[in-house]
Amino acid sequence: xxxxxxxxxxxxxxxxxxxxxxxxxxxxxxxxxxxxxxxxxxxxxxxxxxxxxxxxxxxxxxxxxxxxxxxxxxxxxxxxxxxxxxxxxxxxxxxxxxxxxxxxxxxxxxxxxxxxxxxxxxxxxxxxxxxxxxxxxxxxxxxxxxxxxxxxxxxxxxxxxxxxxxxxxxxxxxxxxxxxxxxxxxxxxxxxxxxxxxxxxxxxxxxxxxxxxxxxxxxxxxxxxxxxxxxxxxxxxxxxxxxxxx
Amino acid sequence: xxxxxxxxxxxxxxxxxxxxxxxxxxxxxxxxxxxxxxxxxxxxxxxxxxxxxxxxxxxxxxxxxxxxxxxxxxxxxxxxxxxxxxxxxxxxxxxxxxxxxxxxxxxxxxxxxxxxxxxxxxxxxxxxxxxxxxxxxxxxxxxxxxxxxxxxxxxxxxxxxxxxxxxxxxxxxxxxxxxxxxxxxxxxxxxxxxxxxxxxxxxxxxxxxxxxxxxxxxxxxxxxxxxxxxxxxxxxxxxxxxxxxxxxxxxxxxxxxxxxxxxxxxxxxxxxxxxxxxxxxxxxxxxxxxxxxxxxxxxxxxxxxxxxxxxxxxxxxxxxxxxxxxxxxxxxxxxxxxxxxxxxxxxxx
Numbered sequence: 001x002x003x004x005x006x007x008x009x010x011x012x013x014x015x016x017x018x019x020x021x022x023x024x025x026x027x028x029x030x031x032x033x034x035x036x037x038x039x040x041x042x043x044x045x046x047x048x049x050x051x052x053x054x055x056x057x058x059x060x061x062x063x064x065x066x067x068x069x070x071x072x073x074x075x076x077x078x079x080x081x082x083x084x085x086x087x088x089x090x091x092x093x094x095x096x097x098x099x100x101x102x103x104x105x106x107x108x109x110x111x112x113x114x115x116x117x118x119x120x121x122x123x124x125x126x127x128x129x130x131x132x133x134x135x136x137x138x139x140x141x142x143x144x145x146x147x148x149x150x151x152x153x154x155x156x157x158x159x160x161x162x163x164x165x166x167x168x169x170x171x172x173x174x175x176x177x178x179x180x181x182x183x184x185x186x187x188x189x190x191x192x193x194x195x196x197x198x199x200x201x202x203x204x205x206x207x208x209x210x211x212x213x214x215x216x217x218x219x220x221x222x223x224x225x226x227x228x229x230x231x232x233x234x235x236x237x238x239x240x241x242x243x244x245x246x
Numbered sequence: 247x248x249x250x251x252x253x254x255x256x257x258x259x260x261x262x263x264x265x266x267x268x269x270x271x272x273x274x275x276x277x278x279x280x281x282x283x284x285x286x287x288x289x290x291x292x293x294x295x296x297x298x299x300x301x302x303x304x305x306x307x308x309x310x311x312x313x314x315x316x317x318x319x320x321x322x323x324x325x326x327x328x329x330x331x332x333x334x335x336x337x338x339x340x341x342x343x344x345x346x347x348x349x350x351x352x353x354x355x356x357x358x359x360x361x362x363x364x365x366x367x368x369x370x371x372x373x374x375x376x377x378x379x380x381x382x383x384x385x386x387x388x389x390x391x392x393x394x395x396x397x398x399x400x401x402x403x404x405x406x407x408x409x410x411x412x413x414x415x416x417x418x419x420x421x422x423x424x425x426x427x428x429x430x431x432x433x434x435x436x437x438x439x440x441x442x443x444x445x446x447x448x449x450x451x452x453x454x455x456x457x458x459x460x461x462x463x464x465x466x467x468x469x470x471x472x473x474x475x476x477x478x479x480x481x482x483x484x485x486x487x488x489x490x491x492x493x494x495x496x497x498x499x500x501x502x503x504x505x506x507x508x509x510x511x512x513x514x515x516x517x518x519x520x521x522x523x524x525x526x527x528x529x530x531x532x533x534x535x536x537x538x539x540x541x542x543x544x545x546x547x548x549x550x551x552x553x554x555x556x557x558x559x560x561x562x563x564x565x566x567x568x569x570x571x572x573x574x575x576x577x578x579x580x581x582x583x584x585x586x587x588x589x590x591x592x593x594x595x
Contacts, residue, residue, distance in 0.1 A: 053351065104270075
């Protein structure tokens, strides 16, 4: 499997605060990687670095072979990044947001796949309403649709299931799994939803104190899922305990 | 259900802007804002036009414009400075926005230069129209108007280009970050239930409204309205005017802060059982106290110059201002309570 994302020795922070202190990460095409970590551990910072929204102080990020530092536009052509729902423009309609994104990605039309997902989300009725009138869940649906436009090789999502109703969340999980299984993309999902990690992702890593502290592969996740009791939740709590106690 | 048709996709976006999502989104936002809030847009435009007419009719406008026409070097310096500052600020705002924008991860240009140039061009066009109108209505001669416009335009171009180069990439990282460093923890903070901390909210917002960057602009504009050499204005009067401006901005910022955030505070507390008058008093008292303190200091200083006037005029003006400010603040809070459904006054009660 080819790597769609390679992150090497990434250091990043805000002013004097160091948030990421040497993160190494790789996501292959056809792989769903879950990024776990306690609050303020740097998950969103890492995703913002990958999306080119935050300039890291050191390290390298490469998307489908294009390094973000040297060929930002080339790298972003392969990237689908889920923006925060509250950042969507309230004065544009959902359709206009799709139009702007599609035009910026040089598409002649919105992918049929994305339109089918919009139908499955029961979102098409909301297309001509202003984003400002959307609920959190509806904004989240739009953010997901924008992310998946243009068949990106790397899909990066930050808490994408926040606010989604159970039916829509299930639709999204299945849709992403289908894309990943078909080898159309690799998914990097930052989440606290452990059921998604246990049931759908291929691998999970724990970000702690600015570094990848632990990883679970497919077999280990399957073993945790089969364990009676708390499974991944207990394993995660145990891994985080020394750090949070400091 | 209707599904967006493939052929209709880029229809809403002008062809030239297809690969410039920031410009396309801004254009669509303006268009939507006009359609959605037509009355508000037209009202603001009408108000702006009324202000322009009033300014054109004022005698001091002609004097200022004539002075600008007679001092092209200073006009150029003012224009270059203001447009340069505007360019720096606009660019800083764009960089801050780029770090969190919904368009940040797109493989497309940010159109920084075009957006900057468009902003500066719009400001220059508005000023040029104003000056030419003054020329047409006889406020100043047509040749003087053309001269002012030309010098201002040259200053604007040079100022904008200088502003573009000044900021560079300095602010490219880390705006809007959410990791707050705690400088020192207050003892017993948030351990006893109290509404007192609520009063710090409008105070902090008022400090933000009246920050030096804003205050300096008001002082600068006020001082510019006293053209040197035209009147016999002694230096101490100019200093007194500047000090008065700073005081007034401080006082008005505090009142404006209460009005601006009363709604947000009421919405935040709406699920609680707090009564509306308790909310009003908790929210407003520290602002009123600070305004009273500022006015007291001003009165003492004025008393040192002219005790009688300070006592007879100053106290009355200060008391009237304080009363008006308290009334406005309380009215804004009560209205916010009603809107949010907070306390007994709420719509939902």
